Amino acid sequence: MRIANVATYPARQHTCLQALRSIAAQVDVLNVALNEYTDVPEAFRELDNATFHIPDRNLRDLGKFCFAAGDDDDVFLCDDDILYPADYVAWMMRLRAESPLTDPVLGVHGVTYSDYYDGRSRSGRLVHTFYLPLGAPVQMNQLGTGTIHVKGRQMPTFDYMDGSSGFVDIRFARHAHERGYPMICVARGRDWLTEVKNEETLYLSVTRNLPSQALQDVQHFGGLARLVRP
Amino acid sequence: MQRDKSLPLELANQDLLSCLDDHPRYWKGTICAGWSIAARPSQSAGTGPADDDMPHALGLVRQGDLPMVGIDLHRDYSWFRLEQVLPAESLVAGPYRLRLSYLSDGADKDRLPQVKIIEYNQAGGHTFARIARNLPASGTPRHLDVEFDIAANALADRQYRLCIELGQPGRFCFGGLSLIRDQDGLDLNGQHVPPYRAYHFPVSKDLKDLNDGMDSDLRHGPLDWVVRMLGVALRLEDYETAGGLARYLVAHHGADAEAMGKAGPRILDTLLATGDLDGARGFLIDMAALGVRHDRLAQAGRILGGTRTGGGPVSYALPSGKLDVFGLNRDTEYNRVAFDDMLSQPFSSDTGQILWANYLRHASEADYLARLNGYLAAHGSPFSMRLDDAPSDNILNRASFRQDRPLSGLLSGGPLVSVIVAAWNAESTVDYAMRSILGQTYRNVEILVADDASTDGTRDRLRAFAGDPRVRLFGGERNQGAYNIRNRLIGQARGELITFHDADDVALPHRIAAQVTAMTEKGARVSLASWLRIKPQGHLVAFRDNQFLRMCLNSIMFTRPVFDGFGPYRPVLCGADSEFYELLRGRLPARDIVSVAQPLVLGLWGDGSLTRTAGIEADEIGYRAPARRAYAGLAGRQRILGRLIVPDALLDRTAREGAIARTPSDLVSLNG
Numbered sequence: 001m002r003i004a005n006v007a008t009y010p011a012r013q014h015t016c017l018q019a020l021r022s023i024a025a026q027v028d029v030l031n032v033a034l035n036e037y038t039d040v041p042e043a044f045r046e047l048d049n050a051t052f053h054i055p056d057r058n059l060r061d062l063g064k065f066c067f068a069a070g071d072d073d074d075v076f077l078c079d080d081d082i083l084y085p086a087d088y089v090a091w092m093m094r095l096r097a098e099s100p101l102t103d104p105v106l107g108v109h110g111v112t113y114s115d116y117y118d119g120r121s122r123s124g125r126l127v128h129t130f131y132l133p134l135g136a137p138v139q140m141n142q143l144g145t146g147t148i149h150v151k152g153r154q155m156p157t158f159d160y161m162d163g164s165s166g167f168v169d170i171r172f173a174r175h176a177h178e179r180g181y182p183m184i185c186v187a188r189g190r191d192w193l194t195e196v197k198n199e200e201t202l203y204l205s206v207t208r209n210l211p212s213q214a215l216q217d218v219q220h221f222g223g224l225a226r227l228v229r230p
Numbered sequence: 231m232q233r234d235k236s237l238p239l240e241l242a243n244q245d246l247l248s249c250l251d252d253h254p255r256y257w258k259g260t261i262c263a264g265w266s267i268a269a270r271p272s273q274s275a276g277t278g279p280a281d282d283d284m285p286h287a288l289g290l291v292r293q294g295d296l297p298m299v300g301i302d303l304h305r306d307y308s309w310f311r312l313e314q315v316l317p318a319e320s321l322v323a324g325p326y327r328l329r330l331s332y333l334s335d336g337a338d339k340d341r342l343p344q345v346k347i348i349e350y351n352q353a354g355g356h357t358f359a360r361i362a363r364n365l366p367a368s369g370t371p372r373h374l375d376v377e378f379d380i381a382a383n384a385l386a387d388r389q390y391r392l393c394i395e396l397g398q399p400g401r402f403c404f405g406g407l408s409l410i411r412d413q414d415g416l417d418l419n420g421q422h423v424p425p426y427r428a429y430h431f432p433v434s435k436d437l438k439d440l441n442d443g444m445d446s447d448l449r450h451g452p453l454d455w456v457v458r459m460l461g462v463a464l465r466l467e468d469y470e471t472a473g474g475l476a477r478y479l480v481a482h483h484g485a486d487a488e489a490m491g492k493a494g495p496r497i498l499d500t501l502l503a504t505g506d507l508d509g510a511r512g513f514l515i516d517m518a519a520l521g522v523r524h525d526r527l528a529q530a531g532r533i534l535g536g537t538r539t540g541g542g543p544v545s546y547a548l549p550s551g552k553l554d555v556f557g558l559n560r561d562t563e564y565n566r567v568a569f570d571d572m573l574s575q576p577f578s579s580d581t582g583q584i585l586w587a588n589y590l591r592h593a594s595e596a597d598y599l600a601r602l603n604g605y606l607a608a609h610g611s612p613f614s615m616r617l618d619d620a621p622s623d624n625i626l627n628r629a630s631f632r633q634d635r636p637l638s639g640l641l642s643g644g645p646l647v648s649v650i651v652a653a654w655n656a657e658s659t660v661d662y663a664m665r666s667i668l669g670q671t672y673r674n675v676e677i678l679v680a681d682d683a684s685t686d687g688t689r690d691r692l693r694a695f696a697g698d699p700r701v702r703l704f705g706g707e708r709n710q711g712a713y714n715i716r717n718r719l720i721g722q723a724r725g726e727l728i729t730f731h732d733a734d735d736v737a738l739p740h741r742i743a744a745q746v747t748a749m750t751e752k753g754a755r756v757s758l759a760s761w762l763r764i765k766p767q768g769h770l771v772a773f774r775d776n777q778f779l780r781m782c783l784n785s786i787m788f789t790r791p792v793f794d795g796f797g798p799y800r801p802v803l804c805g806a807d808s809e810f811y812e813l814l815r816g817r818l819p820a821r822d823i824v825s826v827a828q829p830l831v832l833g834l835w836g837d838g839s840l841t842r843t844a845g846i847e848a849d850e851i852g853y854r855a856p857a858r859r860a861y862a863g864l865a866g867r868q869r870i871l872g873r874l875i876v877p878d879a880l881l882d883r884t885a886r887e888g889a890i891a892r893t894p895s896d897l898v899s900l901n902g
Contacts, residue, residue, distance in 0.1 A: 112448070114440065114441045114444055114459075115459055115462075115463065115471050115474075115475065116426075116437055116441070116462070116867065116870060116871060117441070118424040118426070118427070118441065118871055118875065119424070119875065120441070123441045123442045123444070124441035124442075124444055125444065125445060126444055126445050126448045126449070127445065212874045212875065215874070215875045216875060216876075216877065216880075219867070219875060219876065223471060223474065224452070224456055224459070224474070224475060224478050225463070225470070225471045225472075225473070225474025225475045225477075225478065226474055227474070227478060228474060228477040228478045228481050229477075230473070230477065
């Protein structure tokens with residue numbers, strides 16, 4: 001089964017529908033965590049294959065990790081501000097099937113950290129942004145959890161992710177490193193994925209206020225030294 | 231001992247404002263509590279009566295609701311400073327913010343006001359931190375809000391003043407002055423400054439370049455970037471990271487001869503440090519197949535190749551033409567070098583003395599001593615070594631020194647030096663170690679020596695020194711390691727200067743004098759001696775950098791405020807001295823640390839030495855035991871990235887897991 005997980009909140013209500021439609025059309029089930037909602041918005045009810053979950057606290061980006069999946073399910077972690085092309089799910093599944101790697105994690109937005117990363121956003125990071133082209137697949141330290149494809153058995157538990165709100169990409173990358181899952185940023189053309197413009201994005205609030213716990217997590221998996229295992 | 235970093239430092243101009251009224255006043259020196267004026271008139275300034283009478287005026291100026299301190303300079307000054315004394319105990323390294331509202335009508339753009347912190351000692355002042363330069367002229371209140379870093383903790387024996395510096399004639403008004411230490415917290419807009427960006431560690435520049443250029447450099451070919459980063463990891467003794475980078479380089483560039491020409495030596499260093507000798511041999515074979523030639527690779531080939539058998543004259547020349555001192559010296563240890571081979575080697579006179587000493591040791595003790603003493607003399611030692619005839623399996627037990635030349639430097643009248651000795655199961659060495667300190671030419675010393683719960687006769691040996699009034703004996707019931715003992719005994723020490731001596735080393739008689747003299751002459755706060763490592767049978771040890779004479783961290787000597795500012799040592803079994811020294815090297819101005827490049831200590835390089843203790847050993851080839859590597863790597867990472875990113879708890883856990891953590895415990899006086 002193909003499953004997509006996404007989290008959203010009321011401020012995105014009018015801009016996210018386009019993003020949700022773009023991924024819902026490609027999967028069997030779209031799981032939507034509705035942070036800060038008290039009910040499912042009427043506009044969302046058009047998504048026939050969607051299941052909605054209203055958490056009892058604002059999980060923010062953690063919301064996409066509160067859904068169950070079977071071991072062999074194809075799970076897509078998505079963002080509510082990215083437009084996924086029509087071939088996204090099929091192409092990612094094909095890449096995974098053809099990969100010679102064991103249990104790879106595939107993604108479109110990748111980050112490799114300096115071996116001595118100090119927390120700056122414009123220093124000590126190599127970023128392959130999802131809307132820019134990449135000529136060949138590259139192994140990286142971290143993939144953005146808005147563009148990830150894994151098998152259900154590769155998903156971390158919610159308990160593992162809990163506490164990482166605001167830096168779920170980092171915590172997920174730590175999980176992948178600890179389990180030995182190589183994180184591969186896939187090759188693509190320019191604007192294969194595109195962004196829905198919003199006033200305030202989680203990215204901005206996260207990267208400007210990265211907590212010390214997030215940086216301590218990066219020390220576990222970040223750096224080129226960690227890309228090749230002994 | 232850690233300073234309270236949560237204490238905000240806020241300075242206000244209220245004291246100054248409250249003592250001013252609407253009438254200008256003329257001040258020299260102290261204005262009010264904490265505030266003062268210092269000035270140096272310009273040589274070109276006028277000297278008319280008006281200037282002499284009122285070169286400046288100071289008063290309260292109101293700009294709307296904002297009260298400001300107004301300064302009118304009526305003449306030209308080289309500098310005119312309004313200064314506020316800062317509490318040194320609150321001025322610690324880290325990020326700060328200065329806020330200030332000001333008005334200024336200075337016309338000369340080259341001499342605009344500036345704000346800085348000046349450190350004063352007995353010899354004068356120098357800039358400790360630049361905060362803001364060239365404040366532009368403004369006719370309406372301008373609000374300055376500037377972040378800056380203080381690179382080193384303030385020291386208790388210095389005075390620090392926040393200084394607003396003016397020069398050209400005109401009016402400058404300021405108000406709303408505050409200096410605030412930013413609280414610990416990570417704000418990626420630059421408020422958090424990791425130590426490597428704030429201080430001058432040996433890796434600081436490289437790492438800043440690497441991090442700031444990473445995105446661009448890696449897109450344009452990662453080889454140079456990775457090789458440089460590997461160099462950073464090796465300098466930090468972070469062999470886990472170095473190992474990963476080495477694997478990355480081999481995986482991506484292992485078949486590229488040019489790339490391996492750059493990366494090969496560092497990859498090899500990593501393999502040797504981690505004890506992967508099979509990997510090192512395989513790597514050398516691959517490099518040979520690629521045609522990569524390098525001194526360090528050739529030298530390692532000799533190390534890993536085993537005993538040479540048969541053949542003609544042996545060359546110890548490296549590909550660059552330099553001599554493989556390390557390889558030759560190892561062969562002299564095992565008497566594997568023919569006399570005519572020795573004759574044919576291109577020694578420098580300096581290194582040659584030791585190589586010949588090691589060679590001749592097998593034939594004649596007198597010749598050995600003659601060469602060793604030649605080396606000592608060439609390095610300015612007024613003493614030569616003698617060996618008595620008493621049988622011993624440790625040459626240092628037979629060593630004594632004779633003065634051949636006049637002494638120089640401080641012998642008396644200098645500060646009291648507290649020498650701290652930690653002794654654990656050192657019954658066979660502590661006698662000569664203690665005698666060598668008691669026999670120092672510098673007489674104003676006290677020795678604090680602790681038996682670290684030895685299971686042999688060490689404590690009884692130490693009691694034999696109890697009659698000397700300079701010796702204070704201590705003992706503990708639980709083994710706690712040398713660094714905990716240092717921390718404890720520094721609290722008991724009376725000396726203005728503090729240093730250490732190992733219980734199996736010999737200090738040459740002028741060691742303390744040389745270090746105190748160097749510190750006095752240079753005005754330094756830290757000194758280090760150099761040492762030769764010597765095996766029990768007398769063989770002098772060279773390391774893979776082809777050097778015999780090395781800096782001796784055990785001999786570090788410092789003023790007490792240095793320890794108050796940067797101590798204590800970590801409660802671990804190994805590596806804490808290099809961690810402490812690297813901290814000082816990064817955070818203190820270079821002029822505060824002086825190294826005495828003379829052999830002042832003979833350090834025993836035997837199996838009982840701490841560095842050779844199984845489980846935490848390091849050797850001359852570069853090997854570091856896993857527990858030592860794990861701890862040193864993390865300590866290096868914390869040193870440059872700070873405690874927020876690498877917390878102390880992680881180091882503590884690593885030390886415990888490596889069985890090198892030691893719990894501090896009490897010491898009691900044994901002097902009776």
